[in-house]
Amino acid sequence: MAIESVNDFVVRFANVNGSGSASANLLFARAVMRMGVPVATRNIFPSNIQGLPTWFEVRVCEQGWLGARGGADLVVAMNPQTWDKDVASIEYGGYLFYDCSRPIPASKFREDLTVIGVPLTEICNREYNDARQRQLMKNIMGLGALSAVLDMDVSVIEALLSEQFKGKQKLIDANLKALAIGRDWALANLQCPIGLRVKQADGVGDRIYVEGNAAASLGAVYGGATVCAWYPLTPSTSLAEGFTSYCKRLRGDAETGKNKYAIVQCEDELASIGVVIGAGWNGARAFTATSGPGISLMQEFLGLAYFAEIPAVLFNVQRGGPSTGMPTRTQQSDVLACAYASHGDTKHVLLFPRDPGEAFEFGALAFDLADRLQTPVFVMLDLEIGMNSHLTKPFAWDDDRKLDRGKVMSKADLDSSRDFGRYLDVDGDGIPFRTYPGTHPSRGSFFTRGTTRDAYARYTEEGGPYVENMQRLLRKFETAKSYVPAPLIDSAGAAARFGVLHYGSTAAPMDEAIDMLRKQGMQVDVMRVRGFPFAHAVDDFIASHEKVFVVEQNRDAQLRTLLMTEIGASPDKLVSVLHYDGSPVTARYIARAIADLVARAETPAKEGALS
Amino acid sequence: MTYLPKPKFRHPSIEKNALGLTHRDYEGSISTLCAGCGHDSISSAIMHACFELDLPPHRIAKLSGIGCSSKTPTYFLGNAHGFNSVHGRMPSVLTGANLANKDLIYLGVSGDGDSASIGFGQFAHSIRRGVNMVYIVANNGVYGLTKGQFSATSDKGAKLKKGAVNTDDAIDLVTMAIHLGATFVARSFSGDKKQLVPLIKAAIDHKGPAFIDCISPCVAFNNHDGSTKSFDYVRAHNEAVNALDFITERAPITADYDPGQTQQVKLHDGTSILLRKMNADYDIHDRVAAINYLMKHDVAGEIPTGLVYLEDEPGDMHDRLNTVDRPLNELSDADLVPGSAALAKINASLR
Ligand SMILES: Cc1ncc(C[n+]2csc(CCOP(=O)(O)OP(=O)(O)O)c2C)c(N)n1
Ligand code: SF4
Ligand SMILES: [Mg+2]
Secondary structure, eight states: OOOOEESEEEEEEEEETTSSHHHHHHHHHHHHHHTTOOEEEEEEOOSOSSSSEEEEEEEEETTOOOSBOOSEEEEEEOOGGGHHHHHHTEEEEEEEEEETTSOOOGGGSOTTSEEEEEOHHHHHHHHOOSHHHHHHHHHHHHHHHHHHHTTOOHHHHHHHHHHHTTTOHHHHHHHHHHHHHHHHHHHHHSOSSOSEEOOOOSOOTTOEEEEHHHHHHHHHHHTTOOEEEEOOOTTTHHHHHHHHHHHHHHSBOTTTOOBSOEEEEOSSHHHHHHHHHHHHHTTOOEEEEEOHHHHHHTHHHHHHHHHHTOOEEEEEEEOBOSTTSBTTSOOOOOHHHHHTOSSSSOOOEEEOOOSHHHHHHHHHHHHHHHHHHTSEEEEEEEHHHHSSEEEEOOOOOOTTOOOOOOSBOOHHHHHTTOOOOTTOOSSSSSOOOBOOTTSOSSSSOOEEESSOBOTTOOBOOOHHHHHHHHHHHHHHHHHHTTTSOOOEEEOOSSOOSEEEEEEGGGHHHHHHHHHHHHHTTOOEEEEEEOEESOOHHHHHHHHTSSEEEEEESSSSOHHHHHHHHHHOOOTTTEEEEEOOSSSOOBHHHHHHHHHHHHHHHHSOOOHHHHO | OOOOOOOOOOOOTTOBOTTSOBGGGGBOSOOOSOTTOHHHHHHHHHHHHHHHTTOOGGGEEEEEOSSHHHHGGGGBOTTSEEEEOSTTOHHHHHHHHHHHOTTSEEEEEEEHIIIIITTHHHHHHHHHTTOOEEEEEEEOSEETTTTSEEOTTSOTTOBOTTSOBOOSOOOOHHHHHHHHTOSEEEEEETTOHHHHHHHHHHHHHSSSEEEEEEEOOBTTTBOSTTOSSSHHHHHHHEEESEEEEEEOSSSOSOOOOOSSEEEEEEOTTSOEEEEEESSTTOOTTOHHHHHHHHHHHHHTTOEEEEEEEEOSSOOOHHHHHTBOSSOGGGOOHHHHOOHHHHHHHHHHHTO
16 A cells, blocks of 8 residues: 655655755755745765765655654655665655666565656756756756656746746756656656645745754854854864855945954864964954864863853864764764863853754854853754754844843953952852953953962962862852753643653654654653753752653763763663664654653562562 | 072163153063073063063063963063963964954964974964964973973984983974965074064064064073083074164164164065174075075074064955954944844745
């Protein structure tokens, strides 16, 4: 029995990297969205530039679940190299779309599948002489055929093509022609539509479709960042590139044509963070974008920034580690490396956005927090958020909002003879005042160093002032709890025995998993942590549940460790659900694991009786 | 190392500059370096240069790495902000600071270990990036702070106090700096104030990466026979390419030089350098010849000092990045935040 489903299925495009298929695939996803049906898309790609297989997955889901689902109902198999694996990956009763220009032995198919063969190469060779043209148009032609078998509104694709090539009528015409050829061939030769169909719906609303890295970089623009220092590293590179292109659009000085920003591609990550710290020290908002290996290189500097109290923003787009690990796969495995980055006693502020929408929001907020708290702030993205486009709430900005520069003494403040001690805790919140270099001819200068000093920044090797200062840094960290984004709770209603705790990109599959569990009658409360240090609400949430399942995308249960060490949560209470094979965790995986753990928790423990 | 307070640098304290400031206003806290350390003489030369240029001390930012040499910014210009960063990484921190505010004067002080060993990469990249700064390496050929190990500028065959001989080749930071695109390159000697002060003045006035390698004997670990960075050795092997005076509009052009062949070099802002050439053929604007000259004299065991290379209208990192004239750290919310209308357009393009 062939799968029948309207607005709820997964299409996986199997491509050859560098074959120009990406834009056609994206066009497909955007067309579905324009028809009002939410999509969740993912790039799956190896660490190579050309010639190796890549996949683009489109989950069509009218209900709006945006996490990865797993499996595929329809595979568009354009890569002979991965044919066997691709065919095997299709759900029972699914569909296989392929280029039938060259015969493929019957043994290479599956009996349960509906096979849709379109002689794309043959048609292209007939229509076009130029090799590049053949390749590019083949993709659009395939899209045309696909639109026919899935019963899509072709005018939506036509409109998208016209927008994409606006002003280049020749290109528009060529693309529209290829689209029509593919579609007409399918309508004439195939049974259209198949069991999978896209139907106009109303599920997208005003949401936008954007990559997390682009969103975060736009957040940096709105957060007032003027200095970006970086070194290329997948999956963070497109964040710095995004900042570059947004700055070109938004930060030019209309009169002089000069730039209200400076972007430096450094020689390594040590230099990147050094530049950020120098700029932060001197009163500019500065950031770097990197991933795990870069964070490792920055360790010594991060200790300096913590101890000398210098604002810095780091976007860490996490990938599979350690070492080169899985450079093009996703993980949340730098939580501890960032929370405790550097030698000595250090702790850092972390923000955990769930998607591009929050990447924008937290991206801007991070600069206020860094200035307010005078310390490095990490925005913890991952490849799943950063390098995939997601449907997300539109970006919003309150024009009355002011950038918070924190406690900075001006020349007037210094002239008023207010006492200035760089490390003096005047307000009891652990946050001292600072001055920018060059402010006053005779007051407010101080020496910044990583060595022990007293409240007036005078060098000392005495234990007393050292301890006092380290204690003040703890007070400051306590203050940070009220500044980082508060955790969000999704309550089951009646007092639930079990809680679930998660963060970052786990949110999308978690929404769906909780819906699955609740439909099965399982009542769990859910908390999404959005910042570190943990707000007191996190302690309360753990205290008020018998067991809390901590869902993470790493091997070592890093957030759980942080919960235990930082707020003294009992290890017995915190039960891990871990997923770390590099693919984004799915709702099915989470729901099954939690259902299983709940069942086990509900049967009385036998260990005591056995021993 | 001794931590006994030493008397402040000797100077005629009544003398005032155009800002009405005395030498005292250019001092920092009392040096804790060994008595006789060459680094203290460099600090003194920096104070003199700033005094003579009438610079308001708070408009200077002093940055350094880690080492005895990197400690010195505490000992001069007490009204300037200072930053003792991490070992070998002063150049990146200075680069960032400079990006944030192009209006301050950036003074980077480093050691030979700090710049030629652990920080060789950052030394190189800050120079090739064209950062407008005065980068002084107090070069003693050893790690002073960690008690006398060889650094990367120690000459091959040089002997440590306890007899160990350096078997590795030395890095010459002056040759490197020219190679990397520094637009003001000089070598001097901490014991030669007459040469060093005008060099620092000219370097401060120079817009672009100005590098001064200043040989600065370590009296504790590298001032013995067999050392090639000792006072005696340097005095005996010094080969000055030129002597100079730095002339502002205020200073009379009559410098107290012995008669010889002189050359006046006009700088971009109307100031000029008066060079008295020791070597008639030496052209400070010829990059290739400069490198040639340095290598020839190196082979002969001589240490050329003076202004070795100068590019007249160099421009800097900010010119390359085309940044606005106002310092980035002074830009307002209105300059920086594009607002909700721009965001609405971006949203529309993402649907
Ligand atoms: C990461 C790191 N490694 C090692 C050190 C130890 N250390 C401090 S200063 C120094 C060498 C300084 O030599 P130089 O720059 O020549 O300065 P000098 O003391 O000779 O003036 C070393 C190795 C350090 N501070 N940091
Ligand atoms: S460099 Fe040598 S002489 Fe100077 S303070 Fe250090 S150990 Fe003493
Ligand atoms: Mg040294």
